[in-house]
Amino acid sequence: MREAAKLWQHPSAKQITLIAGWRQWADAGCVSSGLPQYLIERTEARKIGEIDPAGFYVFQVPGTHDLFRPEVKLKDGYRLSMSRSKNEFYYAGDARRGLLIFLGDEPQLNAEEYAEAFLDVVQELGVQRVLAVAGVYGAMPYDKDRQISCAYSLRGMKMELERYALRFSDYEGGATICTFVLDRAEARDIEFVAFYAMVPAYDFGQGVAAGQGLRIENDFKAWYDLMLRVEHMRDLGLDLADLEQRSEQVTASMRSEIEELDRKMPQLRVRRYLEKVDEQFTEMPFVPIGDVWEKGLRDIFGDAGSA
DSSP, X not given: OOOOEEESOOOOOSEEEEEEEEESSSBGGGTTTHHHHHHHHHHTOEEEEEEOOTTSOOSOOTTOTTSSSOOEEEETTEEEEEOOOOEEEEEEEOSSEEEEEEEEEOOSSOHHHHHHHHHHHHHHTTOXXXXXXXXXXXXXXXXXXXXXXXXXXXXXXXXXXXXXXXXXXXXXXXXOHHHHHHHHHHHTTOOEEEEEEEEXXXXXXXXXXXXXXXXXXXXXXXXXXXXXXXXXXXXXXXXXXXXXXXXXXXXXXXXXXXXXXXXXXXXXXXXXHHHHHHXXXXXXXXXXXXXXXXXXXXXXXXXXXXX
């Protein structure tokens, strides 16, 4: 059998955590594709390996025309570029802690071989835990902490995960690539957590103007809420200040869009719609104990200093 995974560097930090995402179906808010790319750029991670795409993707399905075909760019008859499926591993870190980041295209064929190739890298590099990120659209308040649900590979992980304000998924239906690989991870006794962030999406057009709605394309708030949990779980030493600022901008932008839509199309009753969404939503904010103590000390000494 061919070796689908290829590594040209083998980092050896004492603790290595892998954050994985895919260009896939469960990519609401670009959580699965955008967040890993953001981390690659922010950490200046270097590419250290890949999964060979051969055998995992179709060229076409009859009747779909160009749905699956690679995209080519020609000029004066010469090929300037040809798109290809990519499944790449990036790494940033030091001798103590390392962050391995994977960004790939969800396979269309031979998913078992693909999953095994991915997990071969996990074991070869001694990764302690895999954290896969994904997003799903749903009606939730845009200005509240995102609801994060999860699935995990080993039963003994649940008690620890309860600390992170997560909902344990009871989903039944078609598997995402995250849960598919998670299933194979259990067979290898690998710690694997699949996170699913709910990303705000609204359909205001029921019975009034079909198709009228709003949703967040790049939900930095979901990215931030996920990474806040990841950072406290794995102590990666990441600075989340930029992501926090972007999340606040998303909230402000969404507020402006809603106000404009409500002004231009009052018949949609946007505010009433959002009031109902808010009434039905139970927020589960993640407030790390360490942060609570830090804020408390700031309040105490701040008050003392101003007395």
